[in-house]
Structure formats: structure tokens, C-alpha cells
Amino acid sequence: MRWRGAIRLAAALMLVGSCASSRNPSRPIDPSPDATIGHIASRPPGSVELTTLPSGWILQLERDVAEGPTGRWLRTWTRGGAPDVQTSNGKIDLYQAFGGPAGVTGGDEIRSVLVNGRGATLYRSPPDGELVLVWRLGTDGLALVVNETDFSIAETIKLAEGARVP
DSSP: OHHHHHHHHHHHHHHHHHTOOOOOTTSOOOOOGGGGGSSOSSOOTTOOEETTOOTTOEEEEEEEEOOSSSOEEEEEEESSSOOOTTOSTTEEEEEEETTSOOOOOOOSEEEEEEETTEEEEEEEETTTTEEEEEEEETTEEEEEEEETTTOOHHHHHHHHHTEEOO
16 A cells, blocks of 8 residues: 555655746756656757747746656646646647657547658547647657647647657
């Protein structure tokens, strides 16, 4: 039963880390203390960049996502201010799983799309407008989580097509 307490503690720390306040974009991002609980303590080599990120979006948060056998890294951009962790409105979440599937899904509407000519899956949640696009770049699984109030499906695919390893 001791492991249940550890899981609850890890989940609570991840929640606290995900509620980070607004940051100064001129300062480098330091991983939150909870990042060391999972697989990855700081931005790993081979992390993708979104080369088609529209102007005005500021990186607010990046951290380890503890679930997953290969390690996953999450970055969140907003147009300013702290991200609303309860919805996908006004933010871009990019998940990267190193050497495995992204492990992210979404709404009930599911369709196949192409990202850079390769198969991808788009999930849409009509009640709240959340879009989740899941694809692979090499051996890494990627997932973008955005909202239709910010990006159309075509714009979401274009954003994904700009994912590159520097």
C-alpha cells in the first residue's frame, strides 16, 4: 500500500507544477522540482522545436510527464499569462515521447490525416473544441493539443508539420 501514497504524492506534485505562474520570457526555464520524479530532469537532447509557431506565443512551462515507459516531455505555450490547465483554450501543448508512442488521445471524433506525408490521427472534441493531433517524427511520438478557438484543423496540421529536431 506504500506505493499508493507515492503515486498520490507524485500526482499532487505534478498538479502543482502544472499550475505555474506566468514567467518572464527573457529568463531561461528551469525545470520544476517535480520534474525529477519522472524520467527526465531537464529538456532532453533531441527535443523538437515548432518552427511554424505563430508569433505572440510564449513558452510558459516545460516539464517531465511521468507516465510512459520511454520518458515524455511536455511544453506549453500561451499568448501570455499562465496556462489554463483545465481547458485547451489559449494554449498549445506539445508532448514528445522519446522512442515510443506519444500516449495522448482526445475526443470522440477521430480521423486520419497526413503530417508531412505520413499518417497521423486527429481527435476532436465537439463540446469544447479541443483538437489533439498525434503523429511520429522518426521514432518519437508527438502530440499537439490545441483548441479550435485558436487553430483550425488545417492550421493545427501546419503547426505539426513544422516540428523539427534542431
